[in-house]
Amino acid sequence: MSEAEQLEPRKLTYLAAITEGVSEVLKEQDNAFLAGEDVAGAGSVFGIFGGLLDEFGPKRVIDTPISEKGIIGLGVGASATGCRPIVDIMFMDFMGECMDEITNQMAKMRFMFGGAVNLPVTVTTMSGGGRNLAAQHSQCLEAWLAHLPGIKVVMPATPYDAKGLIIAATRDNNPVFVVLSKMLVAEEGEVPEGAYEVEIGKAAIAKEGGDFTIVAHGRMLHEALSAATQLKALGVDVEVIDPRSIQPFDTQTVIDSIKKTHRALVVHEAVQFGGIGGEIVAQIQELAFDYLDAPIGRLGAPFSPVPFSPVLENVYIPNADRIVEKVKETLGL
Amino acid sequence: MSEAEQLEPRKLTYLAAITEGVSEVLKEQDNAFLAGEDVAGAGSVFGIFGGLLDEFGPKRVIDTPISEKGIIGLGVGASATGCRPIVDIMFMDFMGECMDEITNQMAKMRFMFGGAVNLPVTVTTMSGGGRNLAAQHSQCLEAWLAHLPGIKVVMPATPYDAKGLIIAATRDNNPVFVVLSKMLVAEEGEVPEGAYEVEIGKAAIAKEGGDFTIVAHGRMLHEALSAATQLKALGVDVEVIDPRSIQPFDTQTVIDSIKKTHRALVVHEAVQFGGIGGEIVAQIQELAFDYLDAPIGRLGAPFSPVPFSPVLENVYIPNADRIVEKVKETLGL
């Protein structure tokens, strides 16, 4: 590649960034492999792992049976014995099939064994609605994972973060879940060539602003940014924070923002009740109580399963318009 | 029984109240049965179902294989077709084995089917630490369940509520989880004979007070009450609220209390991060922001699996002393 080309920042889709991230890992780490349902021959849903079988061969890119407990077991057993597996649970909705292996083995083994074992395993999975796939193929269940000491959970919202967090996850000696967003696959953004890391546990300030703080991860980051644009027109200068990492959670970055803006809204695609938003709000009000000029708002999905019909799904998933409404409500506009 | 004896309020243990609750249900509802691992011959752990096999026979009190997915499937399939099953997941820790059946079938079936089916199924399970059973037999995972629209979750803290909530759960036409507390089995309290219901979704004011609100469920209710006694000596008159029901959650009772006390602490045995406490705090600060004189405190377990060694488990599980400390901290005492 010529120097001129390299100067031009390279754009990739979220999808291509995922593929490239895994590819970098497989190049870098001899004991890494990718295993999951239809990850090899078919390149998984939407083709997020497309071409990896051709690049790395069937020894390192492995189709598994439809056996989620087996897949997580594969990741646990192999990572405990010298491999650095990436295992894929196709849709996050299927995590229920293997929550025991996640909760009672993967998350606890190191602690229960007094530190005698490391589990450098990465789990990739696709979350969220928006594709009319109904109640069993559209969920965001990161709150389950974040409640489990022993695992880390990241949710990249941009191509840059997708690649960088996948690489960071696989280099981490702990189990890390990389929760991807199925509505972002076509999203474009700058992605450097080669291997780089995005630090796990570090939020990003996606947009600076002084009047109001919105905390939003995954697909909701983009809705928040578009809401910020709408609110700008109303004279409200919003700061948008993308936690990127749900566990550990970068409380400090959020608190710093609120000390400046005094008002906040936490947005996620998951069901609001019991979602990770409650945790974030509870932390904020504890650590920045005296800085708050209004209650911290939350916007998550209503208390129902994800509906199939497009007209219902559209009103179900939080979006920029509803974020704007919520912010206006808080501000009394 | 003579009238005189009936006037004397009858005391039962939490354990006996559970057994009696299930017994009432099996007497009342012909299509009810109890199924689970070792519920029949052995009466389950601690004997919570002791004697029911003798009373109702093997057709209605059924030992199952060690197959949690099968057990929940049994509850879903049987309740969809005219039975009112009570199915038992011995320890709440094992719920991971069947989270798919809970999440994607039990909780969603009615909604996905547009209301075409009712699932009058009750799930009983034992939660919590304190018996040195280590990381895989001591968890409180009610936060997972509360995040799932379509199921209800109750956590009785007293013998009275245990019996009344089991009966209410089985009469409900929705799936209801009755999460019991393994440290409370020997707890005594008044329990009326015969069938009665405790309303699902209604909190109890376990102790009235005007200075400070503590919200605490399950085993933690008792720690909160004992903390309240200690705090009384310091001149702090604590109101203790037992939510009893986690889903639906009785926000109003909590808000009413806080409008009076202006300060609150939410306590649960589950890991604090991502626990249901975050949800409760987020709701309180939203609905009673102007009434709060201090940030709402939370006290849950630290961010680790439950340790085995008694000295570690003792510092792990929240207790009255730590509740007192937290309250004093909030009050600046």
Next chain:
Amino acid sequence: MAKQPSKKALQEIHLNMVRIRRFEETAGRMAENGKIPGALHLYVGEEAVASGVMQHLTAKDQITSTHRGHGHLIAKGGVFKLMFAELFGKSTGYCGGKGGSMHVCDMNVGMLGANGIVGGGPPIAMGAAFSNKFRKTKDVAVCFFGDGASNEGSFHEAANMAALYKLPCLFVCENNGYGEYTKQANHQAIVDVADRAAGYGMPGVIVDGMDVMAVYEAAGEAVDQARKGGGPTLLEFKTYRFYDHVGVRGMGLTYRADEELEIWKARDPIDLFEKNLIDLKVMTQRKIDNVYAAVDAELEEAVEFAEQSPYPDPAELLDNVYWEEGA
């Protein structure tokens, strides 16, 4: 010995096969036209299984289904209008638009729902069978599941419990040789899923799933056995899906050869059966043509109904999350 099907039964089976085939082809077209949101998994090629098995079931017998569930619902007595309306996401659909293709159900005919979770059905069917035995009905519960699903733990647990309790339960494996894009040889080391039956203590039977008479006969014995209290059977039907895992592409798929498809298409279950029906003089070609015409007319009407139907009112979103008194 196996029951011989009556002429009427043969005609009903044929009708169901045609109903499924034509429904699926129409649905495929509608999906291409953008009328059906979400994912569509077609049953074309596997019609003999649903039709042959269901012929032995009454509306009170229950079935659980899969993501590829239209065929099961149709053979169980599903109504085209309600199906199309549901697939379109309309309020008049089976689920009021909340379920879609992967969740069509009809409790009135004992169809406990298509299921988006692979392996979701067996535990539920086992529970229904338990209920049948508990309530002392003579009803049978049948779960349909794929070769891929036979690798899920849920199948294992359900099969073990059904055999243990001798439940009136049928485990019907539709072995179409693939789980999504993965050949059976790449997801299990066995050739016959029926080999798993012995491990639960139930009979396992391997049947040509393209020959509806063979399906009918094998299912008849298993249903009889279950109804009589003889416990569950694992029936494996060797079959094939003519289209892609999801959507309507037939040929040119990267993961399977067109030649393979051609071999199976040469044994199209409907063609085979129609030849049979004519040979046996159960139906004439004209009568067969009339069946297609009638089914197509019904389909046209159903599509029209679905198209004319309104979308759900957004206010309905929170309905039926819970059962509510008086709701």
Next chain:
Amino acid sequence: MAKQPSKKALQEIHLNMVRIRRFEETAGRMAENGKIPGALHLYVGEEAVASGVMQHLTAKDQITSTHRGHGHLIAKGGVFKLMFAELFGKSTGYCGGKGGSMHVCDMNVGMLGANGIVGGGPPIAMGAAFSNKFRKTKDVAVCFFGDGASNEGSFHEAANMAALYKLPCLFVCENNGYGEYTKQANHQAIVDVADRAAGYGMPGVIVDGMDVMAVYEAAGEAVDQARKGGGPTLLEFKTYRFYDHVGVRGMGLTYRADEELEIWKARDPIDLFEKNLIDLKVMTQRKIDNVYAAVDAELEEAVEFAEQSPYPDPAELLDNVYWEEGA
């Protein structure tokens, strides 16, 4: 053909059996005395299985275990001191007091942990076996699990994957006739768990689990096969636990007859083997007595060590939740 064990091997097997037996009896006593918090599941009666299988394994071969895991750890090379300290909840224990009886482990000898989750082991062992094959070692991974655990979906998924990938993996079922308080006949309709093997495409072997020579022989063939790349085997050992599911009661249990226990005790695997050893002139009674004396001395020392050891510092609570740089 089966390898004939050397005299040394026979003595090692015997030593392991005695070590397990005496360890468990001592632990039982300690639990009675209130020295061991939590739950204690004794392996007494099943010593032949762990000892016979483990004789074929090196410290680099991995095993996963169960809630009844002391025997597995001991036969794999576990150290009494570290075990007792762990059972007592002391900081010097295998897990620094964080795991206890149900989580003892020793990565240095390839013991990937006892497991409080029934069916927790098989997927992990399958993963370790995958890793062995991937890393081109010649190591074998073995999971021990009970008859009760064979009904968990996790066993099913792991067995299918191990057979599919032809992994160096052994599935060792310790069929002691009970899952907790439920007889095998009340938790599965089959008599032989080995019958499940065919459903995965692996051999299933039924072996007298009280006869350590039979265990040794069967395990030897399966381990050889696995090491040579021949794939997994399901070995079922018929055995019995002499004490209650949890704790130390032996007789007078409500869910099993004392007569049943007596029948099995008459075939105490250690008695049988010692008779054999004497008959074969591999050991004399005096030599055998010496083994007990040495083991008891070691146990005494180990208990003493555990008793003298400090409890963990509460400040250690949050250690090792995560791996941390430099920690």
